[in-house]
Amino acid sequence: MDHVMINMRLLFNPGSVAVIGASDNMSKLGFHVMKSLTNGKFPGKIIPINPGSNTVMGIDAYPSIKDYKGEIDLAIVVLPAKLVPDIFKECVDKGVKGSVLITAGFKEIDDPSGAHLHIETANIVNGAGIPVIGPNTFGMINLNKNLNASFTPEFSNLRKGNICLVSQSGGISHLLGFMAMGLNMGFSKIIGLGNRLNIDFDRMIDYLMSDSDTKVITLYIEGIDNVRGLIDSARKNRGRKPIIAYKTGKGKVGNQASMSHTGSMAGRHELYRSAFDQAGILSIDNTETLLDTAKAMSACPLPEGPCIAVLSGQAGPSMAACDLLESEGLKIDSFTGKTQEKINELLPPLALRTNPVDMGPAWYDSDAIQEIIKAAMNDENINGIIFLMMFASANVDALKGIRETLIKWQQKKPVISCILSPPAIWDEEIKELEENRAIVNYPTPERAAMAMANLWKYVLIK
Template sequence: MYSDPRLRALFDPVSVAVVGASRRKRKLGHVITANLLRSGYKGKIYPVNPEGGEILDLQAYPSISDLPASPDLGIIVLPRDKVLGAMRELADMRTGAAIIISAGFRETGRDGYELEQEIAEFAQRRNMVLLGPNSLGMINARVGLNATIAQAKPRDGSIAFFSQSGALCAAILDWADGEDIGFSKFFSLGNKAGLSEANVLDALTDDPDTKVVIGYLESVDNGQEFLNKARMLSDKKPVIMIKAGTTQAGARATSSHTGSLAGSFQACRAAFRQSGVIQVDDLESLFNLARAFAAQPLPQGPNLAVVTNSGGPGILAADACEESGLHLMRPSPETLEELKQVLPPFAAIYNPIDILGDAPAERYRATLEAVARDEGVNAVLVLLTPTASAEIEATAQAIIDVSKESDKPFFACFMGEERIAPGRDMLLKAGIPSYGYPEAAIRAIQAMHAHFRWLHRPIPVEVCFRRDMGKAGQIIRNALRIGATELSLAQSLEVAQAYELPVPETRLVRTSDQAVRAARKIGYPVALKIASPNLSHRSEVNGVALNIETPQDLRKAWASITMRAQCRRPDAYISGCLLQAMGPIKAREVIIGFRQDPQFGPLMHFSLASPSAEILGDVAYRLAPLTLQEAQGIMREIKSYPLLRGVRGEAPANVGAVEDIILSMSQMAVDFPEIREAELNPVLVDEKDALVTDLRLTIG
């Protein structure tokens, strides 16, 4: 079952030692021992307490070495400074796994961090599986193992949950108990000195007890490993996650909470997208989706039928569908004819299907039977408002009965609270997700359809362009050798040429006379750009002149540019100017680049070269290396993409040429991690070709 056989000692132990067990009810060592007994765990439980005696009618042992047999799993609830000693004793007993509940490690500062590192290295050296420290514990409902310090009694279910936050785990267990949600596995990762989220995803990939995996993330330690494991898991079952630490305040809170870096939100979102993970923004959505995925089949297409007894909620559902990409399809002629037979004359039958406010349960039943038979319908959403005529429980039963006879997913939205509660509870117990508002239901349906599309996506096409890595590497190494943190434009253009990027003919000129001679060979019109290793952005000195058409204008531009640069940045070394052939005049401008994310590696970005892209955030991101489909997707994701396709009679830009540049930059980002940031700004693209006119490479 487990890809790593050592995990059996953690997930399915034959015996458990509670190191730090206590007779006092409020002590964590007592809570864990009581939870193991209350959850029905059938294995041996060995409380370890210096006083020996009995704890909860179990024989207690003064030390680990006094145990009558080697435990598979050791749960450590001791002061921080005693944890490493307990780990050594467990290792000497050949214990396979340990859960460290104790806190006070990397989240507290340097001393705690160093002790945690020592424990992690010891566990690795002795081949022990480690969960924590600073963990709430874990649950395996199949074997009745509740090795947590939470007070709630977990229910058996098909949803696996993991989180870095132990307190959040405790709250969710309590909430899930009230909502009748069960779990197959439940992990509190804590500081992740041993098991990480990638290990958990790997373990759950072939877990037969788990249908849906959900998680709360604060940080990711090994982004590429996470990406690979998440992709493998999402190819078999849905993975839904919420990412915390997406603001500066949240990132600071994350660091103080678990001692981890929150990392780039854009990189994490790109990782989710590229691995098939469904990202949500709040805990309510996390469990709304989990419940839907666990109970209903996936919609085989985007066509949704909405049946309602009120026009207003139907309109809200229609608006939400429009925004989500779902389609309110027109019923087939046969379905329309059948609806005319069972509905009053004033009913709306064209979807949303409004069966009117006086609709009894049998009218719902007849309508749903007709809709469920329509081959064009992929999913059904039933809306009910508690009118005076509404038969709440009978309508819920009608939905349950019709859904059992159909292979299509059914969803409900019973709006209200007190009157609809019995019907809502009936639906949830029957496995039909029920929501308080249409928008939440639509989001769940859209996520399920998106997962269906992920499972049926085309085979990725990997593209590798020819490049001269030796030439590019020599330029970068030479610059690093002299302590440079950024390549000059001339050096950057050489790297671009090594990757066969389309760049205009460029000359470094040190005098106006050299500029005139070079322009004569290149051909007018030309562009002139200030060249300085100290100027990251030429705009700060207004150091660019375009469309220069005569030698006289070129000399004037030279004098003007160099004088402005010397006046505004007297500290900057001016090595001359770069003279370039002008690109196409009517081209559209785009920006392509990447930066090295500390957790996920090279993060590509794409946008139009306009202030609105930066101000409004119209930028798309993907993690390198990119497939052909991902290069196409990063372009089409921005809201301004239609401008590249041509508007108001403009010819469409050659997006294929831009895709080639994106893929070449993706390859460069993977080839040379020493390039910390790269940006092509702008890339000029018209209907014929694309041209890289300026680029910046930061190294380190």
Template sequence: MKDEKIDAIFNPKSVALIGASNKEGKMGYVFAKNIIDGYRGKIYMVNPSEEQVFGLKCYPDVRSIPDSIDLAVIVIPAKAVPKVMEELAEKGTKAAVVITAGFSEAGPEGKKLEEEMMVAANKGKIKVVGPNCFGIYNCNIGLNASLGVGTPPQGGDISFVTQSGAYGMAIFAFALDHHMKFAKIMAHGNKAGIEDYEILRYLGEDDETKVICLFLESVNKGREFLEEAKKITPKKPIVATKTGRTAGAARAAASHTAALAGSFTAYEAAFKQSGIIFARNGMDLINIAKGLDWQPLPRGPRVGIITNSGGTGVELADLCEEAGLVVPELSEETQEKIRELIPPYASSRNPVDMTPVWPKFVELYSKIIKILYESSEIDIIIPIILQRAAMMPEVCQAVADTVNQCLASDRKKPTYVCWVSVRSAQGNMDILQKNRVPCYDWPERTARAVGAIYGYVEFLKRRAISFEGR
């Protein structure tokens, strides 16, 4: 059963913006615009200096609002927040997102303010996100209560929780550029009023969330967090980046969000035991999530590589095997099928190197993908789309069409593209990713992402957990 208070954060029937403003450049203006642009529930603007904000009546204080409030979004100065939290508690408000900084991350005085704020919140049993945070999204209902600009498209099933607001939103923006869609986003800053395990439990129970992404600087109540993770990972993947792994980074985390980083070695071991997929950085986090979301899980570690560059194929083979995958030599029977298509000086062994026969790229990529898809010797297909091939939109369209035709068959097998090309060819990568064929820049990122995905499969296998249809 979902936590009613956390659900009020993501699915509120009403939102009150404390500190709403008509003045461009003010936080209250940014949040007012974001909320009214997409959210269709009741909206209450609060500011004693305004009569209306964006055409909506503005109330002088929380007590003046005639109805109940599910979610309060607070953008007023830190010193005024404890009093407002008292008013919200009296009102029976379910949840609050405190954007304002100047609390425990700012020193002893700020810590005292944060404690006062939480005394009021706890008295009213208000679930608090923040303070010192970027905000929240529920993309599927058009709710943007954050500093981010615009409301992302609906229909996503990845949820993302980040302790770093600005960097978390940069990761999110990168993902949107790569045609990924999200369900829910939370940037929870100082984490004064909501525990990590509570958010994890909520997303684990959330039907809209199929993949959970976490950008962590610290973990509060680690035992409870890991117990929740153990319940979730058999059903849906959790991908986590943990920063503060070195002494310098841990020191920076403490000054940034008052986070206590803890021993990374302990985190790494605990993540592995509970089935959390560890990503070394924000880009790996998104790359792994993209592969999990768009393609079926691989049944085994055997990779079939298709390339028009021998050197790139060899490098990718090295990196795949270092990432725990296998690049087997194809059987004579399968090689014979490929040799019928490629020039006599090309290689059919694996990596399959078609060589730079540009006029035949459309035919060869498509037909070799089909051969490897139908082969029982290969579990994972990685076409390398490099330079001239990447500059040909017809090649990218053919690969996208072939992959999706194959996925429509009874046999499910993932395909991930290793993309090596110039920036001007980005539009051709879009052809693939709009069709949910994940692309990864360069062999190293490809191997890391695919290796991490197969690592999750190994976790499921060790526990005899079925992943048919996933």
């Protein structure tokens, strides 16, 4: 393993963090970075660097990192681009292990001076084996270490989880983070790669494969220079942890935008997609599906086959789910004779009793619903269960007894649900069921079905 990769561990797990450009002035990014570290309750040493202040946010500050006597593992840099080479020379001298370079104005700018600065800076850190996240990034967050090394303190409000997001866009990282807060999803790390001075997708994937906090790797990609590196890294690590990628820049305009934004052409979309498939990377088409799929991957086992049971409190939502499952290549085949007999005992002849099952006529018989779910779970023809229930005060009782059945099952086969009630009626119960590995819940039957379909697609390419 090269020096950069060894230092990466300390970059994400530092004992001490210097903020070069720390400030008490709210209009400076150095203020917000300090707020992220302190509000996020980083347990290690925080060292503000500012030549004009003795303290920042009440913490002893130093004119430069040279003036601080202890060790510095991570340096977060928010000073203007032209100062960065000298800062990094000091970092090398000081023995800094890694850096988050928030500053913009490198190869993404029109002026060739940006590209020169990029190369000059890269040479300094590469010589010393210092991994740099950035430049032109919002930062990174390691939730399990309470390390919020970004200019957005609110990232610390995220739940700790096992999904890592590696993103080329700060906007998309914020979008996904804020959406996840509403979906009860947790992250291990969120990493804004920015313009990738020496850490690109390939090295991040290599690192994350041995990161025990991360189970699922999600990528947001615009344009990348080193496609081969990404593909090789994914191939080499194939099947170890799921990698899910959302790549924009499909159209004419997006491709041009990528050039300006990240200094890399987006490239031909179809080529990416097929290369990703072959490397076992699951391609996804939008931010919502990226999160939905990561949520399922992080909580469910993979289905062992394509046959799904659709169990629903109402027929309509089951039809929406079946349409989507079928169009994505999954099967809604017959139950075994034993399961079907059981269901026929439990439901009157007027119901949809074959797969999909309309459990509506058993609304007021929580035991019957439990028995149907159990029969489907144990049916050898069935590889996963979609469970759909829309309910309000008239039918809330049906769900109470099902809780235990779902918790006991512990996702032995994937159980993906859309349990929906008016806001605040059952929100806490759903959270509890998710935290107890009973269900993975989605706001619509189609999103639940798409999450299941993506689990199966991953099985086919991994």
